[in-house]
Amino acid sequence: MATVPATVRNAFLELLNDDAVGEAACQLAAQLIGCADVLPFEYCEMLDVPAGTTFGQAAQHVRTSLGCSQ
Numbered sequence: 001m002a003t004v005p006a007t008v009r010n011a012f013l014e015l016l017n018d019d020a021v022g023e024a025a026c027q028l029a030a031q032l033i034g035c036a037d038v039l040p041f042e043y044c045e046m047l048d049v050p051a052g053t054t055f056g057q058a059a060q061h062v063r064t065s066l067g068c069s070q
Contacts, residue, residue: 002034002035002036002056003035003036003037004031004032004035004055005036006029008028008032009032009035009037009055010045011028011040012028012029012031012032012055012058012059013040013043015028015029015062016043016046016047016062021066022066023063025066025068026063026066026068026069029059029060029062029063030059030063030068031058032055032058032059033056033059033060033063034056035054035055035056035059036054036055036056037054037055038052038053038054038055039053039054039055039057039058039066043058044058047061047062051062
């Protein structure tokens with residue numbers, strides 16, 4: 001599992017706050033696939049995923065929900 005720069009993780013959190021969609025959201029989420037850092041609890045609740053979910057897992061969840069191409 002990889003560590004992703006804080007700037008990318010923070011951009012992902014902003015994406016979640018803004019309910020962003022589209023190719024830009026898909027591309028941002030793709031940058032987090034494999035990230036082992038744990039998503040803050042409030043974002044786990046927002047996405048309805050278990051506490052302790054990683055950014056990578058959350059990014060895959062978002063990509064699936066947005067219908068992003070692989």
